[in-house]
Amino acid sequence: MVECSCNTSNEELAKQLDKIIDPYRDKPSGLIQVLTKAQNLVGYLPKWAQVQVAEGLGVSLQDVYGVITFYAFFSLIPRGRHKISVCAGTACYVKGTKMVTKALRDLLDLRPGQTTPDSRFTLEIVRCIGACGLAPAMIIDGKDVHGRLEPELIPELLEQYE
Amino acid sequence: MKSLEELAKIRESRREALKIRQGVPSKTEKAHIMMCGGAGCISSKCLDVVEAMKKALNKNGIADQVQIVLTGCMGPCDMGPVAIIYPDATFYRRLKPKDAETIVEEHIMKGNKIRRLMYRAPGSKEPTPKVDDIDLFAKQKKVVLRNNFYIDPTSIEDYIANDGYVALGKALTEMKPEDIIEEVKKSGLRGRGGAGFSTGMKWTFTAAAKGTPKYVVCNGDEGDPGAFMDRSVLEGDPHSIIEGMAICGRAIGAEHGYIYVRAEYPLAIERLDLALQKARENGLLGQNIFSSGFNFDIEIRIGAGAFVCGEETALLTSIEGKRGEPRPRPPFPANEGVWGKPTVLNNVETWANIPEIIRKGAEAYSSVGTEKSKGTKVFALAGRINNTGIIEVPMGTTLREIVYEIGGGIPRKKAFKAVQTGGPSGGCIPAEHLDTPVDYDSLGALGAIMGSGGMIVLDEDTCMVDIAKFFLDFVVDESCGKCSPCRIGTKRMYEILDNISKGKGKEGDIELLEELATTIKATALCGLGQTAPNPVLSTIRYFRHEYEEHIRDRKCTCNVCEFEE
Ligand SMILES: Cc1cc2nc3c(=O)[nH]c(=O)nc-3n(C[C@H](O)[C@H](O)[C@H](O)COP(=O)(O)O)c2cc1C
Ligand code: SF4
Ligand code: FES
Ligand code: FES
Numbered sequence: 001m002v003e004c005s006c007n008t009s010n011e012e013l014a015k016q017l018d019k020i021i022d023p024y025r026d027k028p029s030g031l032i033q034v035l036t037k038a039q040n041l042v043g044y045l046p047k048w049a050q051v052q053v054a055e056g057l058g059v060s061l062q063d064v065y066g067v068i069t070f071y072a073f074f075s076l077i078p079r080g081r082h083k084i085s086v087c088a089g090t091a092c093y094v095k096g097t098k099m100v101t102k103a104l105r106d107l108l109d110l111r112p113g114q115t116t117p118d119s120r121f122t123l124e125i126v127r128c129i130g131a132c133g134l135a136p137a138m139i140i141d142g143k144d145v146h147g148r149l150e151p152e153l154i155p156e157l158l159e160q161y162e
Numbered sequence: 163m164k165s166l167e168e169l170a171k172i173r174e175s176r177r178e179a180l181k182i183r184q185g186v187p188s189k190t191e192k193a194h195i196m197m198c199g200g201a202g203c204i205s206s207k208c209l210d211v212v213e214a215m216k217k218a219l220n221k222n223g224i225a226d227q228v229q230i231v232l233t234g235c236m237g238p239c240d241m242g243p244v245a246i247i248y249p250d251a252t253f254y255r256r257l258k259p260k261d262a263e264t265i266v267e268e269h270i271m272k273g274n275k276i277r278r279l280m281y282r283a284p285g286s287k288e289p290t291p292k293v294d295d296i297d298l299f300a301k302q303k304k305v306v307l308r309n310n311f312y313i314d315p316t317s318i319e320d321y322i323a324n325d326g327y328v329a330l331g332k333a334l335t336e337m338k339p340e341d342i343i344e345e346v347k348k349s350g351l352r353g354r355g356g357a358g359f360s361t362g363m364k365w366t367f368t369a370a371a372k373g374t375p376k377y378v379v380c381n382g383d384e385g386d387p388g389a390f391m392d393r394s395v396l397e398g399d400p401h402s403i404i405e406g407m408a409i410c411g412r413a414i415g416a417e418h419g420y421i422y423v424r425a426e427y428p429l430a431i432e433r434l435d436l437a438l439q440k441a442r443e444n445g446l447l448g449q450n451i452f453s454s455g456f457n458f459d460i461e462i463r464i465g466a467g468a469f470v471c472g473e474e475t476a477l478l479t480s481i482e483g484k485r486g487e488p489r490p491r492p493p494f495p496a497n498e499g500v501w502g503k504p505t506v507l508n509n510v511e512t513w514a515n516i517p518e519i520i521r522k523g524a525e526a527y528s529s530v531g532t533e534k535s536k537g538t539k540v541f542a543l544a545g546r547i548n549n550t551g552i553i554e555v556p557m558g559t560t561l562r563e564i565v566y567e568i569g570g571g572i573p574r575k576k577a578f579k580a581v582q583t584g585g586p587s588g589g590c591i592p593a594e595h596l597d598t599p600v601d602y603d604s605l606g607a608l609g610a611i612m613g614s615g616g617m618i619v620l621d622e623d624t625c626m627v628d629i630a631k632f633f634l635d636f637v638v639d640e641s642c643g644k645c646s647p648c649r650i651g652t653k654r655m656y657e658i659l660d661n662i663s664k665g666k667g668k669e670g671d672i673e674l675l676e677e678l679a680t681t682i683k684a685t686a687l688c689g690l691g692q693t694a695p696n697p698v699l700s701t702i703r704y705f706r707h708e709y710e711e712h713i714r715d716r717k718c719t720c721n722v723c724e725f726e727e
Contacts, residue, residue, distance in 0.1 A: 088387030091544035127387030130201035133239025
């Protein structure tokens with residue numbers, strides 16, 4: 001879930017982040033839950049958020065960084081307004097993940113891990129989104145599942161994401 | 163919840179209200195519409211159908227006489243969106259928003275069922291209206307998925323109506339902890355997360371281990387990239403896991419549990435969270451449950467996208483909020499688990515079996531299955547097969563029955579080539595072994611594994627070198643890098659496969675792959691590395707000629723690999 005943060009100042013976000021931290025204050029074991037929520041709030045995990053989380057939970061900044069880089073879910077860089085997650089699980093691979101990533105590359109010049117220059121889309125690869133029956137599949141913004149993908153259908157499908 | 167009587171009261175009153183789902187027409191309600199809300203059906207836009215249903219009900223002024231329930235995955239995902247309409251248990255498939263009005267105005271209001279939306283068995287002109295008569299469900303047996311056609315996953319009353327929490331009540335009021343463990347042991351239940359270790363033995367070790375407090379953990383990391391059985395249970399029947407874990411808490415003397423779920427499953431997390439709240443409100447978690455003096459509660463922990471965290475020691479470290487790196491075993495979690503304390507860790511599907519074992523008894527439970535593999539197994543059937551989705555079959559069902567009778571065979575008259583089980587830790591089983599019964603030992607003997615339940619069907623157009631390369635790519639991506647056999651060895655294997663797939667393979671490459679595989683299996687620190695070579699070994703075992711063809715003739719009969727000039 002990538003939420004737009006353009007109209008919300010960092011100060012406002014920092015206040016909301018404090019609310020997220022509150023139940024876990026001085027509880028290092030809550031680190032992954034807090035980072036997950038923080039990323040859902042801010043869209044990624046900038047330095048200021050890392051510092052705030054580290055201080056709130058009583059862990060070192062180094063540990064926070066270590067956890068962020070270990071887990072694929074976390075991102076240190078800003079992402080596009082919409083996140084396209086193409087499934088490269090076995091079922092999808094067997095039925096044409098390559099075709100989908102190629103279509104996105106041809107259409108948007110976008111490769112996994114990259115964001116379009118206009119910040120509209122970020123592309124990532126995920127493993128199985130539970131729609132194996134409709135492979136190949138992808139999920140946009142963590143909620144819209146699109147299955148039975150065919151390259152020709154992709155341009156139209158992306159139109160609804162501004 | 164203070165007593166079994168109190169539970170029975172809720173059950174009876176709710177059962178009355180749900181009789182309609184048993185086929186008994188109701189005086190006050192016209193229908194219950196169970197809409198599948200699994201990811202497959204969501205991608206086929208089932209939510210638009212639900213909206214259209216609501217509109218149609220409102221328009222006809224019967225919104226208060228019809229319930230719409232969003233269930234977990236019902237199984238036949240490729241037919242989605244699917245729905246079951248009670249009381250007549252009519253199964254509809256491929257629903258479109260425009261069908262909603264017809265269903266409401268014709269079926270629900272006038273009793274005229276809509277033939278064109280019904281399932282038709284292959285080769286049959288007549289549709290099959292009732293869900294229970296549908297051929298692909300007939301070969302299945304629902305134990306783990308016992309509730310998924312019937313209950314609203316957000317309603318604890320629905321769960322209770324279907325005998326939910328009876329097992330916990332029985333365990334707390336009528337059984338001693340040792341009896342509970344004995345029953346689980348006798349049931350023959352083996353872990354559904356892949357390794358197939360005896361669940362009863364695991365509980366015995368933890369119960370006997372020194373150190374308090376003890377912990378109960380549910381592994382809902384579901385790492386196999388091509389499978390979503392656990393997700394279906396988490397989303398479709400969250401209370402069955404909570405109940406199973408609480409029973410274990412009593413058996414081993416633990417008061418605290420963790421459910422570890424991947425962040426990629428937001429709906430599962432939401433439903434679990436709600437289920438935990440409801441269980442607390444009803445006194446089924448918390449203090450003095452069933453007035454037995456037993457206290458138990460559960461916290462959710464979120465996994466953040468690292469395959470290795472499905473491995474038990476990594477998962478336990480991750481629960482503590484750290485980088486999920488595996489550590490050597492022993493010590494096993496039974497002795498040193500979360501926070502270094504004795505811990506039982508089981509898979510989602512394993513947990514969902516527990517209430518059935520306690521409620522019906524070990525003997526009834528173990529009447530299904532084979533000698534050494536009891537009960538049922540849930541599989542996610544996908545790939546080049548007609549009926550894709552979630553199935554549950556008795557252990558011992560043959561692969562042929564699964565692929566042809568339940569799965570409906572291979573599309574477009576293509577030839578079957580192999581079925582892949584166990585994901586990146588497993589292997590491919592070729593056509594000559596289609597009559598193998600599915601159980602832990604038979605699959606193991608073939609160089610595959612039962613795994614957690616991913617089952618991917620491959621047809622004549624699938625290149626086995628490419629498949630092996632796919633899994634190695636995954637493993638290289640997911641290796642945590644802590645030990646060098648896995649970090650360097652799998653990378654090396656990947657490079658060789660990559661060369662072969664590009665027409666740059668050399669004589670001796672196959673032997674080199676086998677040699678590397680042997681070393682990695684013997685020396686890697688955790689299960690990820692130890693099993694990583696399996697997809698390569700099993701494809702070499704059964705499809706060596708394809709490797710040879712790539713290397714010697716620079717040819718890929720399936721036309722998948724692109725050779726460099
Ligand atoms: C790399 C790796 C990944 C694993 N992933 C999972 C998983 O996603 N879910 C799971 O239940 N078990 C997984 N396991 C197995 C667990 O380590 C453990 O054996 C299992 O959860 C125990 O539960 P069970 O006895 O009920 O099967 C994995 C093991 C390895 C080595
Ligand atoms: S085998 Fe691989 S995943 Fe396991 S500890 Fe070693 S490097 Fe990490
Ligand atoms: S493998 Fe792509 S959705 Fe499961
Ligand atoms: S998601 Fe609806 S049947 Fe599987």
